[in-house]
Amino acid sequence: MKPNKVLLLFFFVTLLSYSQKTKIITVSNDLNIDREFETIELTKAALGLNSTDILEKFGIREMGTSKFLVSQCVDENGDGISDVILFQPTIKAASSKKFEVILNNDAKAKEPNNYCYSRFVPERTDDYAWENNKVAFRTYGPVAQKMTEDKVKGGTLTSGIDAWLKRVEYPIINKWYEKYTNGTGTYHKDTGEGLDNFHVGDSRGIGGIAVKIDSVYYLSKNFISWKNITTGPIRTSFILTYADWDAAGNIITEVKHISLDYGNFLSKFEISVSGTKSLSAGITLHDNDGITEANLKEGWIDYWQPLEDSELGTGIVFPKNTGIRFEKYLNPKKDLCNLYVTLKVKHDKVLYYAGFGWKKQGEFTTKESWEKYLGQFAKKIDHPLKVNIK
Template sequence: MRKHKFILSILVAGTFVSYSQKVERNKLITVTNSLNIEREFETVSLSRVSLGLNPSDKLEQYGIKEIGTTDFLVSQCVDEDGDGITDVLLFQPKIMARSNKKLELIRTAAIPKASEIWCYSRFVPERIDDYAWENNKVAFRTYGPVAQKITEDKLKGGTLTSGIDAWLKRVEYPILNKWYAKASDGTGTYHKDTGEGLDNFHVGDSRGIGGVALKVDSVYYFSKNFTTWKTITTGPIRTSFILTYANWDAAGNKISEVKHISLDYGSFLSKFEIAVSGTKTLSTGITLHDNNGKTEGNLKEGWIDYWQPLDDSELGTGIVFPKNTLISYEKYMNSNKELCNLYAKLKVKNNKVVYYTGFGWKKQGEFTTKEAWENYLGLFAQKINNPITVKIK
């Protein structure tokens, strides 16, 4: 029987995958790191198509094992389109600088199941209608339509913003459910640090960390709260979800906005993939709070950041962009301090913008200086622009 070999290249979740399809089930996977730095906590995504699976094959029955060992890597299967069939298999290899690692895809019933859901997100009706997400390093939330209506009705307790809030955790274990529970049952508050961290990051009308806006002439316009949500996955490696916003007006420009947000294990930055129409550019920003910190940006590498004092510590916030998408950035000042943001202007390509946004808190321990935080952003930019390559045969 003749064998037809072909090469398919796709970019999924920051990983470049090329493969040569064959009929056997067990496949050799070679992951290659072209950079002169060690790679860790980067997610490889293998689709059913790239693995050459039959429609009846279940991804849950497959595992990834390093050749020469008996240990399986932690993996996660994701049903991305919600049809009840898992579409991709996720894993995170550790690869030394300028080297490769050989792995094997094996169909077996002995795949160990991860006991911890490190990457987690959910709708939070007990706190009006937040949507919140976290991994082992950071946590975030944003706000829904009920919180918006409460504010518009001039009642107490509402929140009107499409900005992104930061929850400053300093423990690796999950805290979202615990913090919300103690707030709802009256046994505590997440606005006070009792050893796990706290929410002392004010968003208000600002963009928080990574909210979007459109500048027309000298004014920035933006959406209100999200209107609908959909959780795609939670697990040991990734959580992802979709937030939809009502169409909004920017000086006569009718803008649509749908955010696909994901957060992977080990990362301080959430990935935002935003479907947008009505504009050829879009901005994203980070709040300047009291404007008592230092802003920085690097057009060549593709990142912006703000390092600021915050209560009894310091905080770095930042956004990283794929190459050839960042047009410019500006420190935008206004008499209303909640409208003061460090903005980045991005190209809209095929009705989409992509960026990575997050923070590093000094009390968490991994970024104790502005220079350390900016080094992380620069390395992150290198990695997304030089993704791990994967060959399957």
């Protein structure tokens, strides 16, 4: 056989092989509300791909169109090969859409912006910070803890979650830390992008955890190690590990898998925990001059408060039938005052979402609009988009 015919045959067989891997994805919404900014995860196994297939070579587009959706490939197990491809469809109320996953080398030709970003920040002691196009957060590591314990200025001892109140779509973490480290500015003053004026201290901030024994809430300290899993246009995720800690003689182990998706105001917290049958997640009450609400049936708690020249809504959302009780816990020490929801530990796991809506950011200008968002978010996690693959 002539060389050019061999090459043609090889090309045909390769093309046939990949064409057989084209999959039709039907995404269905059974709620009477429009859905967007919800992430669909497609594994290689679900797509019928081989372990050697390269997910980055595939694109996702709506049937009947030529435009590819933004997608992101993620290496979940850290072996250097992507296991999952992510995308975010927009689905109208009580309807469905079809998408196709196909081989397309041009699908990623235009690099999307990496709005969903996280990293370890050694230049600011040892923070870990994360953000998307709506919100930003950070928490604190072992060096900051040791500085506090050694009474060295600049330390921070807390496992609470800090909020950075951004009001721009583009990433700000690196920019704000650069101002801090080179002395050209401060992220504690709003120059148009937002600021950090959210006090955490010993509080739970937004989504920090505790274990309640009798009438006392016991707390972990700073994280001791971190692992970044992914950053990109759709999701950032990472793992924080904590030293074992004591809750009235009960030794608690704690590992947080945190992720934040594009368009969301709430981070997802997947906690691996042992030593307790329940875990409490809290939001700080600061000066206790705001309004707390809780709806265990729907699956959310929140606090709407004045904050300097604006207002702020903070909240926690959790799956149906996992909330045991809530408590507005007041203490003579201000930083220990938190609104808590106590959640069931199932198979050594706890799942919840925590975040905030800042009035100056513009999407939540009233307490009612913030609580509507939390209520709908709870409905969506209890009724995830249905995915059928053919």
